[in-house]
Amino acid sequence: MKWTAMLFALIFMAGLGPASGVAGTLRIDGSTTVLPFAQKLVEAFMEKHPEMNISLSGGGSGNGIKALIDGTTNIANSSRFLKDEEVKLALERGVYPVPFAVAYDCIVPVAHPANPVTDLTMARLKAIYMGEIKNWKEIGGVDKEIIVVSRDTSSGTYEVWDEKVMRKERVFAGALLQASNGAVTQAVSRNKYALGYLGIGYLDKSVKALTVNGVPGNEETALSGQFPISRALFMFTKGWPTGDTLTFINYVLNPTKGQKLIREAGFVPLH
């Protein structure tokens, strides 16, 4: 009995060792939306602090928060705030996740570059995603069925869309579901009659960004709140950060360091 207990203790120590705070190592996990700029932040940070060893992975917001609660990561990236279930689980384990808003993300509706439609109102976007408007000709386009492209219902991007555009209504079941920003870009850029939505960091020339209520989605409109579909992106720490975690969070929030990189990565910095 004693033997097995010791064995278990050993396994646990081996498993939890790196995350339980060996100086100079940090683990970051979470949202795939945050991943592109987190990658840049980590690279630049490690260049300035060569003694630091940071491992970064993107298992999704839910997985990141779970890892933070389980103690297997130091920082959880998330494209949304905590859910009730997660708060409950954290409190059960005696963990207090502290949120830091690090950037803004702006979700922009996109269509094929050849599509004549350039602007959609929030009401029309909602009606299209509810399956009420089915044809482009109803909104000033050609007489073709609208191919509605949406994200998997548990992605952070979908949640923002759901919250800002759908407002408690459900995306109709006939919408195509794609599992990543990249897959949405693929689907929309290869279909002349598709309508989708992307995080602003993923916009490129293969798709056409549409204006919403006449407002283009960009840095100023996202921060000023004019653009209606934007959200904050978070880094969560386990309790108030100390040591290396604090150094890193400070770096991320610094206007001339981290925030500059966030802008370069195509996201909207706080300042």
Add this chain to the structure above:
Amino acid sequence: METRQTGENAIRVGFLVTASTSILVLFLILLFLFVEGLPIFQKVSVSRFLFGQEWYPTSSPPDFGIFPLLVASLAVTLLSAMMAIPLGVMTAIYLAEIASARIREVVKPVVELLAALPSVVIGFFGMVVVAPFLQEYLDLATGLNLFNASLMLAFMSVPTICSISEDAIYSVPRELKEASLALGATHWETILRVIFPASLSGISTAVILGMSRAIGETMVVLMVAGGAAIIPTGIFRPVRPMPASIAAEMAEAPFRGDHYYALFAIGMVLFVFTLCFNLMADHIAQKHKQVGAATL
């Protein structure tokens, strides 16, 4: 003498342990699957879960009806079987009976190489090449649909079906064929009336294993099936088979939330399907076992 005996015993135990490892692992995975999946049935009844039409796991209140996903999985598997069975079985007959040894040596490895293609590569091909092609030439609303996914899955199950069928056809006793030819049957008649029936159990096993590969395949259906959680009204409509839903949603589902449990429950349903397919294959193989020429 003593040491030899000990050595023998040690080897015996060693192999026993190795053999039990995989069984133990399978058992643990199953246990995990059921422990994580069953709690959802405290929230929704089994029939609501299986036959519910609405899959909205994250709205409040959520709906956990997987019927559209279930139908999509079955539709994709059946359609891909309809493409893969003739292709696989005929290739097998050609290879075992008609092709010369030299052609066989070249073609068989090439067909088997198809099985070595990573599914993500096949999915990518379907998404970037086949989907725009279908859209363009068939004037479809979207090329990401049931037909495209089935076609890609057919590519994946052909090697399985072909390879196992070919072995079955090849192992039909030579006497049977010789007797048939001696009685004046042509080569074609011999293939159709003698060799094909004699290897039917092996071919059935091949088909079922091929289909069980198709129903569990994830990457391809995630990439090319389109992902609409609706019951398809035609073969060019987008669908969302069960594995695609699990793969797309698992990463972001809150740990041990209802959505998480529901995804595991879908995994249970998938497991039951593949288990049935495998039992069926096993049953057919056992029942129609060909032992020598006399049993035909």
